[in-house]
Amino acid sequence: MDFVQLKKNCKKDASAFPGYRLALLGDCATQHLAMALKGAAYEEGIALSVFDADYNQLDAQTLDPSSELYEGKPQGVVLCLCTEKLYEAFTLSSDRAGFADATFRKIKGYWDRINAHLSVSILQFTFVERDDRVFGNYALKEETSFYYQVKKLNLLIAEGTRLVKNVYPVDVDSLERRLGRDKFSDPKLYAIAKMPFSLEALPLVAFETVGIVKALMGRFKKCVVLDLDNTLWGGVIGDDGMEGIQIGELGTGHAFTELQRWLKELKNRGIILCVCSKNNENTAKEPFEKHPEMILRLDDISLFVANWHDKASNIRYIQKTINIGMDSIVFLDDNPFERNLVKQTVEGITVPDLPEDPADYLPYLQSLNLFETTSYSENDRDRTKQYQAEIGRILLEQSFESFDDYLKGLDMVAEAKSFDPFHYPRIAQLTQRSNQFNLRTVRYTEAEIEKIAGDERYLTLYFTLKDKFGDHGLISVVILEKRERELFVHEWLMSCRVLKRGMEEFIVNKMIETAKEYGYASVVGEYIKTPKNAMVETIYAKLGFTDRGDHTFVADCATFQPNKTFIKE
Amino acid sequence: MERNEILEKLNEIFRDVFDDDSITVTEETTSSDIEDWDSLTHITLISEVEDEFDIKFAMKEVVGMKNVGEMVDIIEREA
Incomplete structure (x- = not known):
């Protein structure tokens, strides 16, 4: 231009x-x-x-x-x-x-x-x-x-x-x-x-x-969707087989190795890599698992789609699954026909016109400067892992008949522990940041959390959750205030990332157990309205508490029926 | 290249640079005949003409050109 x-x-x-x-x-x-x-x-x-x-x-x-x-x-x-x-x-x-x-x-x-x-x-x-x-x-x-x-x-x-x-x-x-x-x-x-x-x-x-x-302005690339045959390696895996594809020392393989090295660097910078290939899935995955000279391995790929559907549909599926804007996706394919199809039918996606000679792929892609960014942190390095875990959960959910079966299949394990010094910073950070799932929105500094942890008038709990796809870490904080015959829920907040997995149920059950353990007759919760916490307005009522009409809710320890949850301790 | 050929090509460049298809330049055309022909657009014009005819104007030519005819003189000599 x-x-x-x-x-x-x-x-x-x-x-x-x-x-x-x-x-x-x-x-x-x-x-x-x-x-x-x-x-x-x-x-x-x-x-x-x-x-x-x-x-x-x-x-x-x-x-x-x-x-x-x-x-x-x-x-x-x-x-x-x-x-x-x-x-x-x-x-x-x-x-x-x-x-x-x-x-x-x-x-x-x-x-x-x-x-x-x-x-x-x-x-x-x-x-x-x-x-x-x-x-x-x-x-x-x-x-x-x-x-x-x-x-x-x-x-x-x-x-x-x-x-x-x-x-x-x-x-x-x-x-x-x-x-x-x-x-x-x-x-x-x-x-x-x-x-x-x-x-x-x-x-x-x-x-x-x-x-x-x-x-x-927030418009940058987050994901590269990759074709395989003649894009990531020379030749066609379905025809040429593992020994025949060109990667590494064989034939023109070096050009593809260089491209893969660069893609791996992008992955380490926080760019998500996905595969979209017309192939049988097992055939397509084999080089990633077994070829000694492949640079990219299966764990570098966040979502692997190999089937015989058209690429535009597969790309839309990838976009929905990883849940990012189409304009943040780059599609790499050596085949001009596929590129055109995707360009014309998938709005917003970036499809570079790869040069004919694979030796020119990498210099050409670098000349486009597609991956401009205005931030980079250590956290970006783990992005592929985070996406893989999230995508694993979504795929599992799709494969189950009922939501209960899905939750069971997640193999969730939670921990409930009293506040300890190692977690003070994270606990304080959560009380300052959580707005939506937060019943009373009381904010604490690290020093205040430390004080409460050592205060006899309170019982403190933090919760962690992990499942078969990964560890969510510390996701909920509860502070219980000792009153005469009851425990008052002074603070309850939870990260929205783990909503609707049975964690709310698990936590309430734990509150009641704790009350029983310390000899209290009931647990009382309160909802203080803010512009942002409408999502938890009725949570106590839903989880077995009785509404007392003044935004407080009570659960009697003797008669309380534990909520159903698939989370194990 | 014939002078009228050069003039024809120049006419295209002028229309492109000034984004105005009603422009018709003659050898007598000067910067006062075209409203947007200021020192900024002059530079754009010079660069585009250099590009099109694959020549380089000397600095004194750029500042000394009196009319389109003089531009044609230089192109005729250099191209």
Whole structure:
């Protein structure tokens, strides 16, 4: 897509798209970039409005509390700083070895000022790492060379974005390397108009930036659905057999190995991998189980669908089962016919047109930059496990005649224990976060939980639950207050993840048992209404308590009939 | 390439860049004849012409061009 097309997009009606307000600040001419950004956003289905500050207004816009930047309340601010200007400043600097540090402090100053006035995301362009060839290759060895300092500055920016969480790097430098310096900029455009990017480079810069905006708006890829034959390995498993498919050392196998390695890296980053193949299931699974050179194994795949249905239906099934948006799914298939079918009948899905030669699959996919993200945590690494457990439960539910049979088949085991120091943080966190399944919504800090755990007037319980697919961990908290002849349920909350599996029943049974054990005649519960906890308004009545009419409920220990549950202790 | 051929191609580029199919350029056309022809669009125009004819304008040509005819002169010489 060239710049003129993007420019034309600016005139088109984008009002049906979700909007995003961007401010663009630069130390160079940014008018063309502003148009390219708007046009690229239109291509991605975003109605982008761009406040394009005048040339070199960085200080004025960030220092003045009533500047257009601050008055406009943008959602994102792009800081477009160019290497040409940086070089000018470098040549005037007397402390060359400290130039990168000093410049980073200045840039960090922009971030801090913006953050003091706005609640925004900051998109910081990296500097194009150009060598002025004053030192030749020796520049890398010489701290006072421009090349050394600009490389160092980019690294400082990268480190800075790790500390200032709302700043996201836009790696413009990598774009120049991809396109080549001669194409990325046109020296006469900078000389005449202070434009650091050529018209050929602008769409590249714009789409890269808009990609991050998309991710900030919550639109990013979560799942890759994979065809098998001639996509994950060379050949056809049904015809060629385990010994005949090309993966690893055999034939063109290396290209497929490289692709699988990359997919496994994506999986470790938190991208869900699924299989959608026209094959017999056992045949299709065999390489994942037994082929010594396969990189991907069955436990890397969250959902494995191999049958003879059409792929569009299978993809819809996958999407429903893992319960994510179709626009967060990427479908990889070597066969143009299948790709077309899916493109035309499955709305929203991304279907890259894989090149003919499998050797080009990986570079092509990498060039698309499909997996832009604005966050990454340790938790993402376990996502495949979490999905596999959840999908296992859904598939089991579908295979049973009755819900009771399903619950029985889950082999659920719960634990009930008094609060212990190891769990204080999690218990406090749950009391602060739970809104829906929370009877009285009393919030506690960790220190308060510790106090209650040691207070003779209370009995405390926390509950854990696991089933054959995985461990849910600590999912419910109960605090019972000792009154004369009754136990009063001071706190009861539960994570909604384990709703309707018999856990509520299990917990109430446990409350009664506890009361009996300590010699109390009854248990009294109370419901305090909040805007969010309507789901538990009648829970005590449903589980065998008598409604006393004043939002309190009583259960008599002597006559109480334990609720049915398939959870074992 | 003949001058009228060049002019014909230029006409297409002008219509594309200014997003206006009613434009017809002649050798005498100047920036004051086309409403949107400002310094910003001039740069877009120059880049598009370079691309189409596979030439590079020199800096002084970009700033010194008086009318479309001069653009045709350069293209005729370079392409």
